[in-house]
Amino acid sequence: MSDQLPSPANGAAGPARPYDALLLLSFGGPEGPDDVVPFLENVTRGRGIPRERLKEVGQHYFGFGGVSPINAQNRELLDALRKDFADHGMDLPVYWGNRNWAPYLTDVMRDMAADGRRRIAVLATSAYASYSGCRQYRENLADALAVLEQEGFDLPRVDKLRHYFNHPGFVQPMIDGVLAALDSLPEGVRDGARLAFTTHSIPTAAADASGPAEDHTSGGEGGAYVRQHLDVARVIADAVRVETGVERPWQLVYQSRSGAPHIPWLEPDICDHLEAEQADGAPAVVMVPIGFVSDHMEVLYDLDTEAMAKAAELGLPVARSATVGADPRFAAAVRDLVLERAASERGEPVERCALGLLGPAQDLCAVGCCPAREPRPAAAGVDSPYA
Numbered sequence: 001m002s003d004q005l006p007s008p009a010n011g012a013a014g015p016a017r018p019y020d021a022l023l024l025l026s027f028g029g030p031e032g033p034d035d036v037v038p039f040l041e042n043v044t045r046g047r048g049i050p051r052e053r054l055k056e057v058g059q060h061y062f063g064f065g066g067v068s069p070i071n072a073q074n075r076e077l078l079d080a081l082r083k084d085f086a087d088h089g090m091d092l093p094v095y096w097g098n099r100n101w102a103p104y105l106t107d108v109m110r111d112m113a114a115d116g117r118r119r120i121a122v123l124a125t126s127a128y129a130s131y132s133g134c135r136q137y138r139e140n141l142a143d144a145l146a147v148l149e150q151e152g153f154d155l156p157r158v159d160k161l162r163h164y165f166n167h168p169g170f171v172q173p174m175i176d177g178v179l180a181a182l183d184s185l186p187e188g189v190r191d192g193a194r195l196a197f198t199t200h201s202i203p204t205a206a207a208d209a210s211g212p213a214e215d216h217t218s219g220g221e222g223g224a225y226v227r228q229h230l231d232v233a234r235v236i237a238d239a240v241r242v243e244t245g246v247e248r249p250w251q252l253v254y255q256s257r258s259g260a261p262h263i264p265w266l267e268p269d270i271c272d273h274l275e276a277e278q279a280d281g282a283p284a285v286v287m288v289p290i291g292f293v294s295d296h297m298e299v300l301y302d303l304d305t306e307a308m309a310k311a312a313e314l315g316l317p318v319a320r321s322a323t324v325g326a327d328p329r330f331a332a333a334v335r336d337l338v339l340e341r342a343a344s345e346r347g348e349p350v351e352r353c354a355l356g357l358l359g360p361a362q363d364l365c366a367v368g369c370c371p372a373r374e375p376r377p378a379a380a381g382v383d384s385p386y387a
Contacts, residue, residue: 016092016342021117022334023158024078025105025137026125028098029061029068029297035101036061039068042100060301070296071101074125076326077294084331092338093117099140109144113153120158121338122380125293127165129211129224129361130202134163135370138378145379145386157387159345160380161337163361165228166235166354169333170324174232174290175239177322181286182244184319192283193317194249195240196273197233199291200298201254204264213368224370226252226266231356232290249282255302270303271310274318284317294325 030039036058037051044054061068074096081094093115097108112120122141126133141158149155164170178195185193202225211224229252237250253273254266268276270287277285287307289299303320311318324330333353340350341363352360365381379386 014089014091015339016090016121018119018345019092019121019159019338019342021112021115021120022081022092022094022338023108023112023120023122024074024081024094024096024125025122025140026074026096026098027070027296028101028104029070030101031067031071033062033066036066039101060297063305064297064300068297069300070294071098073294073296073325074098077125077331080326080328080331081334084328084335088335090335090338097144099137105140106144106147109141109148109156110151110153113148113156118154118156120156121341122158122160123334123337124160127163127170127293128199128228128291129163129370131206131210131370131372132202133225134160134365135372135378135381138365138380138384139372139376141379142377142384142386146377155386158380159341159363160365161334161341162352162363163228164333164337165232166356166358166360167333167337168353168355169327169329169331169336171232171235171355173324173327173329174288174321175236175243178236178240178286178288179243181288181319181321182240185284185286185317189284189317191244191246193319194277194282194285195233195237195251195288196270196277196285197229197236197250197252197288197290198255198270198303199229199252199289201257201266201269203259204266207266210370212362212366213371228358229290231358233288235356236288236290255307256298270307274307274310274314274316278314278316282316284319285311287318287320289320289323292323293330294323299323 030036037054040054040058078094078096085092095108095112097103097105099105124137138160145155182190182193207225208223233250233252241247253268253270255270257265259265274285287303289303292299308318336353340352344350344363354360367383377385
């Protein structure tokens with residue numbers, strides 16, 4: 001069964017034209033203990049990881065009853081999007097599909113095709129450029145379309161909305177979250193608190209290759225993945241300085257490393273960073289998970305469990321600021337992203353909202369953008385076989 005709002009007509013109309021549906025595309029997660037290992041098998045398919053090792057990795061999930069919060073959070077975001085669309089008179093049905101767990105993307109795409117959806121805007125729950133956060137979702141879309149083609153469906157066109165890491169509707173809730181986290185610290189350490197902006201670590205080679213090919217570098221701030229995070233961190237740090245009147249040291253740090261020890265990944269790890277901050281005399285640290293849309297397992301375990309335990313061991317006061325989640329401002333930003341892309345597709349002039357120095361991301365991923373080790377078809381890009 002598709003997870004969408006009924007629409008009186010499948011034809012595209014109104015300010016979202018030519019789009020007749022929005023697809024929320026996410027990672028997925030287990031919703032009970034029996035789901036954990038099958039879910040991890042989906043995530044790691046093709047890597048040859050033994051089932052016993054997956055059971056060990058699954059302990060993070062078992063510690064939370066075998067339930068990842070990501071699906072519940074996506075349902076909350078769905079509700080927020082539908083409310084925002086309805087409140088603003090935008091009759092655009094919203095569907096939801098996952099990469100690694102039900103509702104599976106291919107099943108949802110089949111429902112959309114059966115419902116007569118012909119032009120689909122896609123919002124991925126990843127705000128930044130990287131292989132796993134962008135191109136892999138585009139590959140997932142191509143895989144789903146290939147199945148539908150084999151099954152004889154008339155294929156819809158899918159357009160992935162641009163990266164929204166610097167959209168005000170994504171950034172402003174994080175600024176407010178940092179201010180609230182600072183207020184939660186003891187008054188004696190509040191003004192001296194430092195900011196640790198945290199995101200998912202990825203291999204340094206993947207980081208350097210993120211974004212369009214002309215942006216790839218082998219040093220400095222790396223490719224688009226690192227540059228985009230640094231730009232957002234600067235915007236948030238500057239806004240917090242203006243609001244509090246305090247200039248705070250800050251750093252971009254990483255978490256959730258999962259690769260082989262001999263392969264270089266982005267560093268420093270958040271726990272190592274907390275040790276360094278305590279040794280440097282920091283009175284307190286606010287952890288700011290700018291790399292994550294919602295409080296899913298990597299936030300709840302790696303920050304709220306592991307990093308908090310490390311801080312307690314160090315005697316270092318810490319607070320963790322909120323992710324964007326289903327904040328109404330983020331839902332409004334999604335509507336803005338749909339409308340700007342729709343206007344662009346209609347050939348109309350478009351003003352694109354973006355904070356920081358990098359400007360708005362491109363609509364279409366270029367050839368060579370966030371490349372995979374093995375080239376695979378990817379939808380919703382310049383090189384899409386399903387244009």
